[in-house]
Amino acid sequence: MTALASTAGASASGSVAERAPAHRRSPERIAAALTLVALVVASLFALNSLGISLPSMLESWSNAERFFTRVGTIRFPEPLELVQLTALTLGIVVTGTLFAAICSVPIAYLAASNTTPGPGWRAAARFITVFTRALPDVVLAMVFVLLFSLGSLPGILAIGIHSIGMISKLFADAIEQIDEGPRRAIRAAGGSKLQEFTSGILPQVLPSWVATVLHRNDINLRGSVVLGYVGVAGLGLEMSHAFKSLNYSLGLGIAIVMFALCVLMELISSAVRRAMLHGGRASGGPLAATTAEAAVRRPWTGARVRTTVWGWVTAALLIGAIAVCNIQWGDLVTVWAKIPPVAAQFWPPSFGAYDWTRMSGAMLETIAIALAAAVLTLLASIVIGSLAARNVAPNRGTRAGARFLLVGIRGVPEVILAIVLIVITGLGAQAGTLALAFGGIGLAGKLIADSLEEVKGGPERAITATGASRFQRYAAATLPQGAPAIIGHSFYLLDTNIRAATILGIVGGGGIGYYLLNAGQGSNYGVVTAIVLMILVTVLAVEGLAMWMRRVFR
Amino acid sequence: MPSPLIEVRDLDKRFDRTLALHGVEATIDRGEIVVLLGLSGSGKSTLLRHLDGLETPTSGSVRVLGEEVPRLRGRRLRALRGRVGFVFQQFELVPSLTVLENVLTGSLARLRGPRLGLWSYPKRLKLAALGHLDRVGLLDRAYQRADTLSGGQQQRVAIARALMQEPEILLADEPVASLDPESSEQVMALIREIAMDAGLTVVCSLHQVDLALAWGDRIVGLRGGRLVLDTPTEGLGKAEVMEIYGRVATATAELEAIETELADASAEARPDRAEPLAEGAGR
Numbered sequence: 001m002t003a004l005a006s007t008a009g010a011s012a013s014g015s016v017a018e019r020a021p022a023h024r025r026s027p028e029r030i031a032a033a034l035t036l037v038a039l040v041v042a043s044l045f046a047l048n049s050l051g052i053s054l055p056s057m058l059e060s061w062s063n064a065e066r067f068f069t070r071v072g073t074i075r076f077p078e079p080l081e082l083v084q085l086t087a088l089t090l091g092i093v094v095t096g097t098l099f100a101a102i103c104s105v106p107i108a109y110l111a112a113s114n115t116t117p118g119p120g121w122r123a124a125a126r127f128i129t130v131f132t133r134a135l136p137d138v139v140l141a142m143v144f145v146l147l148f149s150l151g152s153l154p155g156i157l158a159i160g161i162h163s164i165g166m167i168s169k170l171f172a173d174a175i176e177q178i179d180e181g182p183r184r185a186i187r188a189a190g191g192s193k194l195q196e197f198t199s200g201i202l203p204q205v206l207p208s209w210v211a212t213v214l215h216r217n218d219i220n221l222r223g224s225v226v227l228g229y230v231g232v233a234g235l236g237l238e239m240s241h242a243f244k245s246l247n248y249s250l251g252l253g254i255a256i257v258m259f260a261l262c263v264l265m266e267l268i269s270s271a272v273r274r275a276m277l278h279g280g281r282a283s284g285g286p287l288a289a290t291t292a293e294a295a296v297r298r299p300w301t302g303a304r305v306r307t308t309v310w311g312w313v314t315a316a317l318l319i320g321a322i323a324v325c326n327i328q329w330g331d332l333v334t335v336w337a338k339i340p341p342v343a344a345q346f347w348p349p350s351f352g353a354y355d356w357t358r359m360s361g362a363m364l365e366t367i368a369i370a371l372a373a374a375v376l377t378l379l380a381s382i383v384i385g386s387l388a389a390r391n392v393a394p395n396r397g398t399r400a401g402a403r404f405l406l407v408g409i410r411g412v413p414e415v416i417l418a419i420v421l422i423v424i425t426g427l428g429a430q431a432g433t434l435a436l437a438f439g440g441i442g443l444a445g446k447l448i449a450d451s452l453e454e455v456k457g458g459p460e461r462a463i464t465a466t467g468a469s470r471f472q473r474y475a476a477a478t479l480p481q482g483a484p485a486i487i488g489h490s491f492y493l494l495d496t497n498i499r500a501a502t503i504l505g506i507v508g509g510g511g512i513g514y515y516l517l518n519a520g521q522g523s524n525y526g527v528v529t530a531i532v533l534m535i536l537v538t539v540l541a542v543e544g545l546a547m548w549m550r551r552v553f554r
Numbered sequence: 555m556p557s558p559l560i561e562v563r564d565l566d567k568r569f570d571r572t573l574a575l576h577g578v579e580a581t582i583d584r585g586e587i588v589v590l591l592g593l594s595g596s597g598k599s600t601l602l603r604h605l606d607g608l609e610t611p612t613s614g615s616v617r618v619l620g621e622e623v624p625r626l627r628g629r630r631l632r633a634l635r636g637r638v639g640f641v642f643q644q645f646e647l648v649p650s651l652t653v654l655e656n657v658l659t660g661s662l663a664r665l666r667g668p669r670l671g672l673w674s675y676p677k678r679l680k681l682a683a684l685g686h687l688d689r690v691g692l693l694d695r696a697y698q699r700a701d702t703l704s705g706g707q708q709q710r711v712a713i714a715r716a717l718m719q720e721p722e723i724l725l726a727d728e729p730v731a732s733l734d735p736e737s738s739e740q741v742m743a744l745i746r747e748i749a750m751d752a753g754l755t756v757v758c759s760l761h762q763v764d765l766a767l768a769w770g771d772r773i774v775g776l777r778g779g780r781l782v783l784d785t786p787t788e789g790l791g792k793a794e795v796m797e798i799y800g801r802v803a804t805a806t807a808e809l810e811a812i813e814t815e816l817a818d819a820s821a822e823a824r825p826d827r828a829e830p831l832a833e834g835a836g837r
């Protein structure tokens with residue numbers, strides 16, 4: 001030990017420092033780091049400008065107390081009506097998600113770098129992906145309500161088309177991550193492109209695809225509330241009616257039902273995902289048959305029975321979901337005639353009675369809400385997400401507790417939270433920000449926890465072997481490896497927050513959404529187009545920024 | 555007589571169904587340079603990990619630097635680990651950190667609290683780390699990302715990280731198994747040189763008999779978790795070593811069969827092994 005220390009010391013410490021090369025960073029990295037810092041500063045300003053502070057929250061708390069004494073008891077719709085509304089809401093959401101999933105398969109195939117037939121196809125598919133994601137489903141619903149007037153189709157199509165963006169992107173990511181070996185083997189054996197896909201790619205991506213669809217379905221259920229505000233049938237519509245007629249006790253009752261539904265769906269989908277992960281490995285044991293003839297019939301092992309039963313149950317549920325929607329298939333034919341006149345109403349874009357400063361101010365407020373909420377969410381979810389990671393949590397109990405907390409938060413639809421906060425405290429932008437910040441923790445915390453669990457274990461072990469403490473290991477090995485993913489998640493959060501902040505405006509959470517809803521309800525469709533364009537530009541800018549960041553901090 | 559630095563008594567380690575170590579006994583004194591020799595799956599890594607408290611024995615005793623390792627917990631376990639350097643086959647550097655910061659992580663056991671970023675380490679340690687990098691011939695790479703180095707260079711960084719601990723014992727688990735012959739030779743020579751300079755005690759597991767004979771002072775051989783050989787290398791020939799291996803197997807054919815089987819089994823076992831290790835290491 002002493003000898004070693006002296007070797008280090010003896011090599012004239014000054015000269016080592018002199019001979020060491022200068023610490024150089026690439027200009028691009030510096031620019032990216034500065035951008036990050038700028039974003040953080042902007043977020044802090046946003047927090048300040050929205051007036052989010054402890055005193056104001058405490059003050060609104062007393063508002064809340066007054067509110068509850070006024071509301072009295074919470075009421076629910078009649079049982080039969082409640083069941084019908086619930087079934088319709090679930091049906092619309094599930095059918096819309098299913099529609100998106102089916103459309104996403106070919107788009108993902110064209111968009112994935114390893115399956116695309118050519119760069120032109122790829123660009124086109126990526127464009128659809130980005131564009132459908134950037135178009136808020138509320139706007140789509142507004143348009144479809146005009147086209148179809150009544151029924152479930154506006155909701156299904158709005159949810160479906162908007163979801164294509166996220167689902168096809170994640171589908172394509174999954175395709176890009178496959179092991180190319182099996183596919184190459186099928187090609188070498190003379191398989192067609194389609195066979196390559198069905199036997200070489202599909203089996204590898206299916207678990208991740210199903211997980212993606214389930215995840216999107218949860219998001220869609222939460223988002224379905226807002227669609228009610230623009231006239232899509234279901235619980236959301238009833239709730240918006242109740243609040244508009246100042247029937248708060250019924251409105252809150254429906255909100256509670258919606259919340260319970262979301263938590264339930266989240267629990268079901270996470271159970272399905274877990275079952276898929278573990279069930280997939282069941283091999284079924286050795287075959288009893290001794291001849292090929294006898295072995296032709298696959299024995300009905302427990303695993304096979306389970307798979308079959310669940311397969312049929314799923315199919316039945318999906319058919320049920322479609323049936324409940326009572327889709328007027330004829331509308332899909334007659335609608336084409338209505339498109340040109342409706343489209344004409346949306347063009348040209350204009351600000352109507354508003355001026356540019358007013359609209360850009362509203363857009364800026366939306367961005368401020370998104371930023372402020374993102375920074376609050378990140379602070380909370382880095383802590384909770386780290387505690388929820390197996391390799392960081394000090395013990396099993398902490399991890400389980402943190403994971404449970406995240407699931408619970410994810411169950412609360414931020415829109416409901418915002419509506420309730422707004423109705424109760426009347427805070428507008430502040431309520432929107434808080435709702436968004438809280439709602440984001442569920443997803444961001446989970447993503448962060450998962451990324452931290454995915455880091456390479458080797459460096460962590462090496463740091464442990466040096467005698468470092470758990471916390472030191474976290475800072476030296478876990479966090480640096482997880483950092484690029486966390487930066488990626490932050491931008492994803494910002495990205496979803498800008499969309500969500502728009503939507504929150506519709507229910508009264510401040511920002512551009514308010515003008516969007518007003519324009520839609522006043523039939524000023526040119527204004528709707530102008531606002532949508534502003535939103536598109538913002539969302540695409542954030543997306544471009546995110547891509548750049550991910551590339552620089554890979 | 556001073557007590558030995560490492561003393562293993564009747565060590566058993568069982569993983570579910572496999573008995574990875576069985577009745578292992580070994581005593582290693584200060585300054586010895588010992589090679590652990592054995593086929594794939596013979597238990598070399600498992601034994602080394604016990605010496606650093608990264609694995610808990612099923613039964614038996616492991617004394618290192620006067621401490622009963624399995625009894626140590628928390629701060630005292632970390633203090634012991636700080637006195638023992640460990641070099642991994644896969645280097646296990648944090649890929650996104652600079653070379654210098656990777657070396658600095660070797661000093662964490664002596665620091666309080668988490669560190670992230672070069673600025674969070676005191677200047678004195680940075681100078682020491684640069685000194686160790688100089689020692690392994692990589693001073694000019696100090697500010698490159700660790701994953702931009704070649705395998706041999708990464709392993710030298712890992713050695714510098716171990717030196718940063720100012721260890722009394724250096725454990726190395728097949729440090730050259732993922733390197734080409736030339737880098738292997740460099741790395742092995744470096745370890746030996748450093749050990750001689752600093753009077754380090756070294757336990758290094760290897761696959762290759764030739765290398766073990768040329769490099770170590772003493773060979774400890776494992777087979778199927780049992781100690782089958784413990785002898786100084788001086789005057790020992792390859793044939794003799796192989797013969798000792800042969801004597802414990804009933805027939806050469808069986809030996810070969812076991813060899814391939816073990817190689818396959820351990821290649822398969824590798825991916826699933828990562829998890830339990832991380833858990834074990836976490837305490």
Ligand SMILES: Nc1ncnc2c1ncn2[C@@H]1O[C@H](COP(=O)(O)OP(=O)(O)OP(=O)(O)O)[C@@H](O)[C@H]1O
Binds near residue numbers: 570593
């Ligand atoms: N965490 C673990 N869980 C289950 N079995 C394990 C675990 N670690 C090691 N083993 C088993 O213990 C035996 C010894 O493994 P060990 O890694 O010590 O061998 P080794 O001599 O280092 O092999 P190699 O030369 O391939 O590195 C093997 O049969 C291995 O499968």
Ligand SMILES: [Mg+2]
Binds near residue numbers: 598600727
């Ligand atoms: Mg090994």
